[in-house]
Amino acid sequence: MTSYMINNLVLSLAIFSIGIIGFLVKRNAIAILMAIELMLNAANLAFVTFAYSFASVDGTILVLFVITVATAEAAVGLAIFIRIYRSRGTIDVDKMTTLHG
C-alpha cells in the first residue's frame, strides 16, 4: 500500500467520522442530511483511491452511481422535510417524538 493510498484512506475515514458526528449532534434535519452526504462522499473518495490502485474503471463507475444515489436521496429527503415543515413549522428532529415506546 503506497503512501498516497494511506493518505487518501485516512482522509476518507476522517470525513466519514465527521459525517457520523454530524449526524449525531445536529438537530436540524437539513444539517443531518448534509452529514450523510459527507459520509457518502467519504466512501466515494475510498472508491476512487482503490480504483486508482487497481488501475480499473469499476471503482470510478461506482462513484457515479453513488453520486446518483445521493442526489435521489437528497430529493426525497427534501420533499419529506418540506412536508414536515408545512405541518409542524419546524424541522428540528427533537420535536419529532410522537412515535415512541
Place this chain on the structure above:
Amino acid sequence: MMSQPTVPQLFWVEVAPFVVLCIWALAIILADLFLPAERRRVALPLGFLGVVLIAYLSIQAFEIPGNPFGGMLTLDTFAFFCIVVILVGGGLTILISPRYVQREHIPHGEYTALLLFAMLGMILLAVSNELITLLLSLEILSLSLYILTGIERHNPRSSEAALKYFLLGAFSTAFLIMGIAFLYGATGSTFLVTIAERLPAAGQQSALWVFVGFGLILAGFCFKLALAPLHMWAPDVYEGAPTPITAFIATGSKVAGFAALWHVVMSLADWQAMTQNTFYVLWIIAVFSMVIGNFAAIVQKNIKRLLAYSSIAHSGYILITILVIASVPAVRTNATQALLYYLMAYMLMNLLAFGVAIACGRKGDSNIEHYAGLARTSPLLAAAMALAMLSLTGVPPTVGFVGKFYIFSAAIQAGYLELAIIGLLASVVSAVYYLRVIVVMYMHEPSREAAETAREPVGAANSLALLVSSVMIILLGIFPFWFLGLK
C-alpha cells in the same frame, strides 16, 4: 484489424420481468396524469395485473438458469423462490390496499407506481450478484418505501415516520457503501463470484479489509431487516406508516433483504479464513433479536407496534438459517430450504394480520383494545386474525409451526442446540402477546360505540386477500412440500 468490442448478448426473456415491471410502473404514473380524477382508481387493479404479468414473465425467465446483464444478475433457483414470495406478497399488498387508500385520500397513481418500483427493487435485490447492482436495487427499494411511508400527506405521524425512516435509512446506507468500498478495495472486484474466487489469494492486510467491509455490509442489512441492535427504527416506522405499506415493509423488504444477504454470505462462506467462530456475531444478533423483539412486544398496546416487535423477533429466527448456511456447509441445503419456507410463511402470516388490521381499522386507530369483541361483531375477521396469531406463535398445523420446525431442526443438525432452545423459549414468551390479541377478540365485550357503529364493508379485494392467505397458511402447513416442490 481492430477487434470489435464484444457486446454482452442480451436475452429478452431473461430480463423481461425487470424491464417490463419498470415500464409498467412508469406507464401507471403517466396514465394517472391523463386520466380524469374519478377514473384514477383504476391504478390499483392495473398494478395487480402488472404483478400477475411479472409472475408469468418470471416463470419464463427462470426456465433456464442464467446470468443476464453481464453476470450482474443471477437467475438461480434460490432467487426464483424469493421472487415468487415477493410477487405473492406484492400482489396481496395491492389487494389489501384499496379501502385504505380510499379512506385516507392517498393518490392512487403514485401509490401504485411506487409500490411497483419498490417491488422492482426487491426482485432485483433478490437476483443481484454484484455489489453495485445490489446497492442500486436496495436504493430503488428504499427510496420508494421512504416516500410511501410519508404518503399520507395530512397525517403528521406518517410524515414523522418517513423522516425517521429516511434519515436512519440513509445513515445505514452510508455504512453499507463504505463496506462495499472496502470489499472492493480488498479484492478489486464488485462481482460476488469474482470476490469469492480472489479471496483465497488475499493477503493478511486485504483480509482485514474484507472483514471490516463485510461487517459494515452486514450492518447495513441488519438495518434493513430490523435486526437488533439496529432495529430501533422499525416500531416507529411501522406505527406511523400507512398500514398496507407497513405490511409491505414488514414482508417484502425482509424477503428481499434476506435473499441478498444469502448471496453475499454464500460468496464468503467457503473462504477458509471464515471459521465457524467468525459467524459468532450472527449468533449474537439472532439471540438479541429474538429476545428483544419478543419481550418488548409484550407491553405494546398498538397492534402495528406489536407486529413490528414480532417482526424483529421473526427476523431473529430467520437469521439462524443464515448462520447455519454460513458456518456448516453440510446442512446448507436444509437450512436454505428452511429459510425459503420461513420467508413464505412469515409473509403470509403478516399479510393476513395486517389485512385484518386494515379491514377493521378506523381512521388513525390501531389500538388492540379496539378489537374487543370482534368475534361477536365480525366472526370471520376474528377467525382470520386468530389464525394469523396462532401461526405466528407456531401452533401446528399452520405454516408458522412447520417453518419454526424447519429452522430449529436445521439449527440442531448444525450443532446449534442452544440456539434452538433459546428460540423455542422465545416463542413460548411470544405466546403471551399473540394470545392477548385472541383473548381480546374472543373474550372481551365489544365497546358500545363499536357495537353500534356499523363497520364499513371489508371489500372484495381485501376479502380475497384474506381468504387466499388464510387458506395458504393452512394448506402449506399441511402440505409444505407443495411450496418446496415448486422447482
Place this chain on the structure above:
Amino acid sequence: MLDYVWLVPFLPGCAALVIGLFGKWLRTRSGYVAIAAMLGTIVVSLGCFWDILHGKGPFTQHLFTWISVGEFKAEAALLVDQLSVVMLLVVSVVGSLVFIYSTGYMKGERGYARYFAQLSLFAFSMFLLVLADNFVLMFIGWEGVGLCSYLLIGYYMDKTWAADAGRKAFIVNRIGDFGFLLAIFLIFWTSGTLTFSGVFDQAPVIYKYGGGVVTAITLLLFMGAVGKSAQIPLFIWLPDAMAGPTPVSALIHAATMVTAGVYMVVRCNVLYSLAPTSMEIVAIIGAATAFIAASIGITQRDIKRVLAYSTISQLGYMFLALGVGAFAAGIFHIFTHAFFKGCLFLCAGCVIHAMAGDNDMFHMGGMRKQMKITWLTYFAATLAISGFPLTAGFFSKDEILWATFRSGHLILWLVGLVAAFMTAFYMFRSLFLTFHGESRAPEKIKAHIHEMPRSMTFPLVVLAFFSLVAGFFSIPKVLKGSAWFEHFLHPVTNRGAEILHELHVADPTPHVPELELLLMGASTLIVLLGIAAAYAVYIKGWPEIPKAWAQRFGVFYKLSFHKWWWDDLYNSTFVQGTIRLAKAAWQFDIFVIDGVINGTAFMVRSVASRLRKLQTGQLQAYGVGMLIGINLIVLLFLLTR
C-alpha cells in the same frame, strides 16, 4: 378393516369442516352430523380391533410425506397396533356418548353449531394423536387437542373467568410443549429419524442404559406429559378448565386428552426403560400428584372441582404405574377411568343442569329422589373410582398398587394406599352431599329439580355399565383370571422390558400370589374404611352431629349455613391432620405455584417495559444505538477472526 383406518380421523375432521362451514344452516342438525361421524369411527375402530385381535400385527398406513428436508422425513402415516387400537376404542366410544349427551345438555345454548364443530375438531386431533406413527404427527395432534381444549374452556366467552382459565391452560401447556418439542429435536439429533419404529428399534444401540441423553429425552418428554396430563407442578390449569361446558370436561379433561401424556409415555416405553432415573421421577411425581390432588379434593365444595382434582389424582396413579414399569396397568387404568370419570362428569352435568347452573354441593342434597337414574349411575361410577371390589376401578387400581409394591417402592405404595383411602372418602362425600340427606337448595330451584331427557341419561347408563364391568377384561391371574388386557398389550408394552432383559439389567422379582392377595385385601379394607368414614360424617352425622354441636356451642349454630360443615369436620373424629394437609396443599397451589407463574410474568413485564423506555422516539438516540450495533458487529468480526 385396517385399510380403512384413515377414516377414523377423517370422519370427525369432515364433520368439523361441514359444521364449521354450514353451521348457520344446519343449526341443531349439526349435532347429528357430528354424532354420525363419531358412530362411524366406532365401527371402524371395532373393525381394526377385530383385525388386531386376530393377529394382523402392527399396521402402518402411509398417507403422504409431510415434511421432507434432506434425509429427514416426516410422513403423515397412521400406526395401528394393540396400544393405539385400545385408545381408539376408548376415544370413539366415550366420545360418541359425550356427543349424544351434548345434544341434550347444550340445547338452546348460543353457538350450538360452533360447539359441535370444535368438539369434532377435538376428536379429529385426538385420533391423530393416538394413531400417529411418528413424533411430529403426534405433536400435531397434541397441539390440536390443546387448541380445541382452550377454545372449549373459553366457550362461555362472556365470562371473564372462563377466558382467564382458557388462557392459563394455554400458557401452562406451552411450557410442557416446549419440553416435548425439545425432546423431539433431541431424538432427531441423536437417532436421525422420528418414526416410532425407527427410534425404538435403534434405541438399545444408540442410547446407553441410564445414559445422559436418553435421560434428558425422557425427562423432556415427561415435561410435555406433565403439562398435558396436569401433574405436579403444572396441574393448576385443570381445575380452572372446569369453566368449560360439562360434557367438555367429561370428554377432554377427564376421559381422553389429559390421558394423552400417559399414552405418550407408554408409547415411548422403550426409551423410558433405558432411563431408570426418569422412571423413578415419573413414579415419584405420579404418587405425589395422586396424594396431593386427593387431599385437595376433600375440601372442595364445587362438584366439578372435586371431580377435577380426582382426575388429577387418578392421572397420578397412572404415572405411578408407568414409573414402576407397569405400562399395561397404566393403560388399563386409562381404559377404566375413561368410563367411570366420564360417567361422573356427565352425572355432574345433569345435577348442575337440574340445579340451574349451581355447582356448590352444599346447596344440593337429597337429589336421588327426583333423579333416580343419575343417582344410580353416579353411585356405580363412585364405587368404581373408589376401587370397590369387583368394579372396574378395583382391578385397575389394584394392579397399579401391586406393581408398585412388587417393584420395591414401599413408600410410594403407602402413599398410593392413603390416596386410595382419600379417594373413597371424597367421592362418597360428593355422592352423599349431592344425592342423600335433605335438600338444601332454595325453594325456587328445588321445585325445578327433575330427571334429564333420554339423550342425557342414556350415555350415563352405558358408561355406568362399563364402569362396573370393564374390570373383567383383566382379572388378575391370582384371582384365577387371565389378565387378558395385559396380555393383549404385551407386544407393545413389554418391549422396554425385553430390551432390559437383553441388556441383563432387569431383575424379575418372584411372584408371590399370597402376598398379592393380602395386599388386595388391605386395599379393599382401606377403601371400605374410606366409604365408612364418609358415611359416618355425611350420613350419620349429617343431622345429628351438627345438632349436637349446636346444643353445646350455640356459636357454631349461628354460623351461616354454608359454613358449618367446616367446623363440623374440624371437630368430628376425622383426622385433623389430613385437613391441615389438604389446606396446606391448597395454599401451595394458590400461593407457591401461582406465585411462581405470576412472578415470572412480572419479571417478563418489567424487562419489557424497560426495553420500551429505551425507545424514546428521538432520532439520534436511535442513531447512537445503531452506531453501537455497527461497531459491535465489526469489532466482533475482527476479534473472532
